[in-house]
Amino acid sequence: MDDRQKIDEEVKASSFDSEKSGEEQTFENTEEPVEGLQNQHDNGSNPAEERDTKAKEANKNNNSSMNNNELSKKLEQLETERLTLQEKIAVLEQQHRELEEFLLKMKHEFALAKEALKRDQEKKERLLAESMARDLFPILDTLDHALEHDDENNGLRLIRSQLVSVLEKYGVVEVGKEGEVFDPNWHEFLGYAEGPENKIIKVVRKGYKIGDTLLRPALVIIGQPSSC
Numbered sequence: 001m002d003d004r005q006k007i008d009e010e011v012k013a014s015s016f017d018s019e020k021s022g023e024e025q026t027f028e029n030t031e032e033p034v035e036g037l038q039n040q041h042d043n044g045s046n047p048a049e050e051r052d053t054k055a056k057e058a059n060k061n062n063n064s065s066m067n068n069n070e071l072s073k074k075l076e077q078l079e080t081e082r083l084t085l086q087e088k089i090a091v092l093e094q095q096h097r098e099l100e101e102f103l104l105k106m107k108h109e110f111a112l113a114k115e116a117l118k119r120d121q122e123k124k125e126r127l128l129a130e131s132m133a134r135d136l137f138p139i140l141d142t143l144d145h146a147l148e149h150d151d152e153n154n155g156l157r158l159i160r161s162q163l164v165s166v167l168e169k170y171g172v173v174e175v176g177k178e179g180e181v182f183d184p185n186w187h188e189f190l191g192y193a194e195g196p197e198n199k200i201i202k203v204v205r206k207g208y209k210i211g212d213t214l215l216r217p218a219l220v221i222i223g224q225p226s227s228c
Contacts, residue, residue: 129167130215133167133172136163137216140160140163140206144160147160172208173208174208175206175207175208176203176207177203178200178201178203180199182222185214186207186218187219188218189220190219191221193222194223194226196223198223200223201222202220203218203219203220
């Protein structure tokens with residue numbers, strides 16, 4: 001073998017070794033990611049799962065935040081409704097008090113009106129009784145004079161008794177009877193006669209009253225002790 005052939009063989013051998021060395025290096029480089037993936041697999045981590053987990057956690061946090069916001073809005077709405085109800089209750093309570101005051105006032109006014117109506121009715125009845133009594137006075141006076149001359153006339157006495165009963169029904173009563181103490185509020189003095197001092201000895205004309213109102217005084221003669 002000559003020198004030229006030796007040189008060609010050495011070049012070929014050198015190229016083969018370089019290619020082999022490059023292939024081994026390439027194989028080693030490709031083994032590292034596999035080894036890394038193997039390590040990741042051995043550690044139990046998965047990028048897809050991690051992304052899914054993070055997405056779920058983010059969604060959960062968003063939902064939690066939305067729920068908190070909705071709860072806050074609901075609480076604010078309930079608080080607003082509570083305040084509104086309190087205001088309505090306060091208004092109703094005020095209206096209730098005003099209604100009670102109004103009813104008490106109306107009740108008082110009704111009682112006053114009823115009392116005034118009662119007094120007015122009583123006044124009308126009294127005026128009617130007074131008018132009727134004054135119309136009957138002359139008749140009673142005539143019967144009294146007739147009975148003075150005919151004391152045993154039972155017919156006249158009965159008529160007079162009936163008329164007096166009618167007057168008494170309307171509250172009209174006689175004033176001035178023999179033996180009573182003279183009272184200038186009810187009696188009118190006509191003169192003296194021998195008898196008990198300041199006592200009515202004789203009733204010349206009967207008087208009448210209705211309640212505390214004098215319709216006409218009784219004309220009387222009062223007693224005076226004997227001068228001897």
